[in-house]
Amino acid sequence: MKEQDPVERGPVQRDPVELVRAAKAIDGFPSGSVLVRGGRVVDPTQSQLAPLQAQAAAQAQASEGAATLDAVCDVLIVDGVVEAVGTDLEAPEGAEILDATGKVVIPGLIDIHVHLREPGQEWKETVASGTRAAAAGGFTAVACMANTQPTNDCRSVTEHIVEEARRAACARVYPLGAISKGLAGRELAEFGDMAKAGAVAVSDDGKPVENAELMRRAFDYARHFDLPVVQHAQDMEVSGDGVMHEGEFSARLGVPSIPAIAEDLMVARDLLLLEETGGRYHVQHLSSGRSVELIKQAKERGLAVSCEVSPHHLLLTDEDVWKAGLDPNIKMNPPLRSAADRDALVAGLLDGTIDCIASDHAPHHPDEKQLDFSAAPFGIVGLETMVSLILDRFVRSGHIDLARFVELLSTVPAQLMGLPGGSLAPGSIGDVTLLDLECKITVDAGSFESLSRNTPFDGWTLAGAPAGTVVSGRII
Amino acid sequence: MAEGHWSAKHLLGIAELEANDITSILDTAESFREVASRPIKKVPTLRGKTVLNVFFESSTRTRSSFEIAEKRMSADAINFSTSTSSLSKGESMLDTARNLEAMAPDVLVIRHPHPRVPHQLAGLIDSSIVNAGDGAHEHPTQALLDAFTIRRHKGTLEGLRVAIVGDIEHSRVVRSNVLLLRKMGASVVVAGPRTMMPRHAEALGAEVAYRVEDALEGADVVMMLRIQLERQGNSGSQLLLPSTDEYFHLFGLSAERLALAKDDAIVLHPGPMNRGVEITSEVADGARSVILEQVANGLAVRMAVLYLLAGVA
Amino acid sequence: MTELVTKSTLLDQAQIARVMRRMAGEVVERNNGIDKLMLIGIRTRGVPLADAMVREIERVEGARPLEGILDITLYRDDLSTIAPQPVVKESKLPEPIDGCTVVLCDDVLYTGRTIRAAMDALMDYGRPKTVQLAVLVDRGHRELPIHADFVGEKVRTSDSEVIKVSFMDTDGVEEVKLLDRV
Numbered sequence: 001m002k003e004q005d006p007v008e009r010g011p012v013q014r015d016p017v018e019l020v021r022a023a024k025a026i027d028g029f030p031s032g033s034v035l036v037r038g039g040r041v042v043d044p045t046q047s048q049l050a051p052l053q054a055q056a057a058a059q060a061q062a063s064e065g066a067a068t069l070d071a072v073c074d075v076l077i078v079d080g081v082v083e084a085v086g087t088d089l090e091a092p093e094g095a096e097i098l099d100a101t102g103k104v105v106i107p108g109l110i111d112i113h114v115h116l117r118e119p120g121q122e123w124k125e126t127v128a129s130g131t132r133a134a135a136a137g138g139f140t141a142v143a144c145m146a147n148t149q150p151t152n153d154c155r156s157v158t159e160h161i162v163e164e165a166r167r168a169a170c171a172r173v174y175p176l177g178a179i180s181k182g183l184a185g186r187e188l189a190e191f192g193d194m195a196k197a198g199a200v201a202v203s204d205d206g207k208p209v210e211n212a213e214l215m216r217r218a219f220d221y222a223r224h225f226d227l228p229v230v231q232h233a234q235d236m237e238v239s240g241d242g243v244m245h246e247g248e249f250s251a252r253l254g255v256p257s258i259p260a261i262a263e264d265l266m267v268a269r270d271l272l273l274l275e276e277t278g279g280r281y282h283v284q285h286l287s288s289g290r291s292v293e294l295i296k297q298a299k300e301r302g303l304a305v306s307c308e309v310s311p312h313h314l315l316l317t318d319e320d321v322w323k324a325g326l327d328p329n330i331k332m333n334p335p336l337r338s339a340a341d342r343d344a345l346v347a348g349l350l351d352g353t354i355d356c357i358a359s360d361h362a363p364h365h366p367d368e369k370q371l372d373f374s375a376a377p378f379g380i381v382g383l384e385t386m387v388s389l390i391l392d393r394f395v396r397s398g399h400i401d402l403a404r405f406v407e408l409l410s411t412v413p414a415q416l417m418g419l420p421g422g423s424l425a426p427g428s429i430g431d432v433t434l435l436d437l438e439c440k441i442t443v444d445a446g447s448f449e450s451l452s453r454n455t456p457f458d459g460w461t462l463a464g465a466p467a468g469t470v471v472s473g474r475i476i
Numbered sequence: 477m478a479e480g481h482w483s484a485k486h487l488l489g490i491a492e493l494e495a496n497d498i499t500s501i502l503d504t505a506e507s508f509r510e511v512a513s514r515p516i517k518k519v520p521t522l523r524g525k526t527v528l529n530v531f532f533e534s535s536t537r538t539r540s541s542f543e544i545a546e547k548r549m550s551a552d553a554i555n556f557s558t559s560t561s562s563l564s565k566g567e568s569m570l571d572t573a574r575n576l577e578a579m580a581p582d583v584l585v586i587r588h589p590h591p592r593v594p595h596q597l598a599g600l601i602d603s604s605i606v607n608a609g610d611g612a613h614e615h616p617t618q619a620l621l622d623a624f625t626i627r628r629h630k631g632t633l634e635g636l637r638v639a640i641v642g643d644i645e646h647s648r649v650v651r652s653n654v655l656l657l658r659k660m661g662a663s664v665v666v667a668g669p670r671t672m673m674p675r676h677a678e679a680l681g682a683e684v685a686y687r688v689e690d691a692l693e694g695a696d697v698v699m700m701l702r703i704q705l706e707r708q709g710n711s712g713s714q715l716l717l718p719s720t721d722e723y724f725h726l727f728g729l730s731a732e733r734l735a736l737a738k739d740d741a742i743v744l745h746p747g748p749m750n751r752g753v754e755i756t757s758e759v760a761d762g763a764r765s766v767i768l769e770q771v772a773n774g775l776a777v778r779m780a781v782l783y784l785l786a787g788v789a
Numbered sequence: 790m791t792e793l794v795t796k797s798t799l800l801d802q803a804q805i806a807r808v809m810r811r812m813a814g815e816v817v818e819r820n821n822g823i824d825k826l827m828l829i830g831i832r833t834r835g836v837p838l839a840d841a842m843v844r845e846i847e848r849v850e851g852a853r854p855l856e857g858i859l860d861i862t863l864y865r866d867d868l869s870t871i872a873p874q875p876v877v878k879e880s881k882l883p884e885p886i887d888g889c890t891v892v893l894c895d896d897v898l899y900t901g902r903t904i905r906a907a908m909d910a911l912m913d914y915g916r917p918k919t920v921q922l923a924v925l926v927d928r929g930h931r932e933l934p935i936h937a938d939f940v941g942e943k944v945r946t947s948d949s950e951v952i953k954v955s956f957m958d959t960d961g962v963e964e965v966k967l968l969d970r971v
Contacts, residue, residue: 251674254612254651255591259675326592370568374590374611481876507860507877515885516913519863549863783863783877 012226012418019420031080032474035091036432039100043069044403045411045423068403075105077430077473085424098475100434103467106406107424108140108431110413113284113358120149125363125451128168133450135476137383138466140431141172143417147206153178153189158197170476174200179218183207188221195225200417203230208266210236219277228280233266243374245335249322258335260288267291271298283307285360287334289344296353306416308358309345311389317342328369328376330456356412359386363452381450385443385457391464430473439465486598486605487781489614490655502624505780522551525582525786531557532588537747538608542585545778573600583786604785612646618746619652621777625770626697629742634661639691641727642701643672649746654682667691671716688727692736699744700729700754720753729755742766793951793968800965808941812923813845815939820890827855827889831907834896837956838925857882864906887915896954898924901935926965928952
């Protein structure tokens with residue numbers, strides 16, 4: 001096989017200083033200064049607390065697997081940029097002070113898969129409401145999908161989203177541009193123009209790129225801009241009019257089904273294309289165990305492939321769809337799969353095959369979800385439940401530690417999409433998430449910041465919750 | 477005969493019934509069968525009750541059967557179908573429920589192309605609901621009338637071997653029948669082409685065969701399913717079936733094949749039949765066919781269900 | 790639920806037998822024989838009464854009148870006030886009732902509603918020449934203009950009292966008791 005460009009196998013390379021400056025310019029977040037005091041700071045990109053002057057070296061060490069920074073200390077952000085991490089830091093004049101005693105302080109969390117629905121479907125969600133939900137859920141940045149109306153397939157729509165985010169957002173917003181114009185799967189969209197306006201990757205999410213030749217060209221063309229090509233992997237001929245996983249429970253319910261192989265086929269095809277073209281390939285919301293295996297093998301072969309998993313695929317199975325009596329609030333695409341698939345996803349998460357966790361926050365108005373299961377749209381909201389679900393079911397249970405949690409929800413997402421953040425090392429962008437690990441919450445969809453309430457987790461009691469965010473040195 | 481009463485608000489599926497409920501419905505149906513033999517085939521039991529037959533999917537037979545059953549019980553039967561009502565697929569469940577509720581029916585008989593719609597409506601509505609078929613999920617009155625027909629011929633369901641042959645994946649008749657027959661102590665074998673078998677068919681609770689001969693061997697009851705020639709899309713017959721001719725050669729029920737079953741085996745078909753596709757005329761019209769009895773028994777079973785649900789308001 | 794206590798035994802087994810013999814005789818006398826005579830027992834305890842009378846008539850006349858069973862559940866006007874719903878059982882009439890002299894048989898005549906339902910049911914089977922009514926006990930309190938042609942025993946009762954008729958076939962003992970609520 002062809003050896004892939006080693007650069008493309010690493011994080012998306014953008015000059016960090018440039019990134020911070022660009023982020024400040026594009027997001028337009030007014031910068032502030034804040035001293036986050038007395039929290040337990042966990043940052044896998046830094047080693048154990050070193051003297052300030054040695055931090056640059058420490059950072060280098062961290063990437064070689066040195067111990068993670070995990071200590072009670074302060075984080076000082078000045079003018080939107082992390083100035084220092086250490087004990088007994090002094091707040092400069094004019095800086096706010098955020099008491100983080102008893103809380104965990106981590107790099108701002110980033111959800112690289114959300115649907116903000118604006119422009120075009122503002123009854124489901126808006127940039128303002130979606131980022132309020134993000135902030136409430138502990139996220140300082142989100143990447144939003146292109147299946148808006150009109151489609152985000154050209155500069156003017158990208159600019160509109162960026163502009164709306166600047167005006168109303170409670171978290172940074174990074175749009176993904178469409179791969180094909182109108183998500184129609186026929187012509188390439190203007191990747192370069194959209195990238196200039198702020199698009200960080202390209203995806204037709206919601207619709208897979210079915211045309212193999214278009215996908216091949218998209219891989220080729222995206223390389224000019226070092227844009228990841230992000231795929232909702234699903235063979236639509238195989239999935240047909242299916243609405244739930246093909247398995248024991250679809251057989252019993254007589255529900256038209258989406259076989260897992262619909263995903264596997266598309267992942268396999270794309271990996272073959274990627275091997276030929278080079279470029280970066282990111283698979284969204286992995287649901288099938290076989291796809292995890294395919295990606296693991298591709299990574300071993302040195303392909304620049306990454307993938308995400310959503311909390312619901314880690315926690316629920318098709319049996320839950322059965323138990324819920326086909327409640328439309330447990331309908332999403334890809335569907336909840338078998339327990340074996342769920343176990344394979346968890347294993348892939350633990351062994352590092354799966355790079356990050358993303359919510360696939362897909363708001364739909366209650367009216368739309370009041371249809372029956374087959375007629376209701378796919379998708380559930382996730383921004384306001386993800387952190388607690390992962391903390392309770394994976395961190396608290398000891399499957400992953402806090403450092404890995406930060407990698408999965410902040411550091412790696414930033415690297416995959418070439419975003420600022422993911423680190424609290426001095427010089428990083430001043431985005432921070434606070435967690436309260438002891439806090440017990442009961443999910444109450446009715447009190448979501450999101451405009452939508454479509455969640456299967458309503459009523460779940462979970463331990464551990466977000467306790468605030470700081471974006472660009474300003475407390476949200 | 478069991479004296480236990482089946483008393484429930486709805487008939488949503490066989491899944492919700494216990495064996496003694498099923499016996500109670502079948503026993504009650506025996507009495508209603510007698511009504512059909514009277515000069516005046518009408519009893520005043522449901523006088524003043526309104527029954528809405530709401531069909532979101534076209535059906536002539538099931539709807540007519542319900543309608544006749546309702547009229548024989550003196551209920552006011554009103555039909556809605558997608559072609560004659562504004563109730564459509566895109567309407568929210570709650571709106572559908574409220575609209576139906578506003579007509580204050582005592583019983584709603586619902587047929588819908590999507591699974592569990594009657595179950596969902598049951599949670600939103602005061603009326604009794606009878607599921608007349610929800611997608612490929614359940615069709616409880618069909619399974620009850622099949623069981624009633626079998627019981628009349630075999631005396632009991634317990635210990636029987638029942639072969640069901642056809643498009644298993646897309647059949648609500650299969651799902652309800654397997655549930656019912658298993659609850660009543662019969663064993664079931666389902667057979668059909670692999671393209672028409674759910675990939676996890678064993679989850680249905682029946683033995684699975686891919687040769688019709690294997691299914692027929694030693695069967696007490698043979699149930700042939702209708703091949704839906706009109707099905708479109710990725711479950712379309714063109715993907716599942718190269719031709720009806722080939723289907724007949726592989727799975728059609730001929731007299732030679734029926735000889736594999738027990739000598740006193742009976743043949744059922746929910747109708748309408750495709751003669752020469754799933755069954756030969758020789759078998760369909762033969763001595764062992766009870767297909768027309770099924771139709772008559774359907775009335776008695778539906779009357780019994782309506783009586784048990786709505787006889788007490 | 791209120792409890793019922795026995796106040797008195799109105800008829801014992803021997804008395805019941807005597808009363809039924811008398812009623813059988815009256816039926817034959819009134820109808821001048823058994824030609825086209827059909828005794829129809831109303832389920833449940835009209836059935837043993839009809840049966841006993843048929844046997845008595847056969848014994849005396851040397852030929853058996855027609856005998857049927859009528860289930861009136863589907864014709865009741867009180868379905869919505871009783872729960873659980875009564876088990877529906879088959880009606881069995883030996884042949885078409887057109888032109889027959891039908892004697893409906895029941896154990897107790899009270900409000901008359903059961904007989905009303907029975908007559909409705911009967912009419913759905915055809916057009917009998919005449920319909921007569923035989924009851925073992927008439928306890929009064931009619932709510933409909935119905936009277937019995939053949940009565941075993943007339944009893945004055947209060948509303949709170951209950952007449953309990955037991956037959957060997959249905960109850961394992963043959964007696965008529967007057968009960969009252971405590």
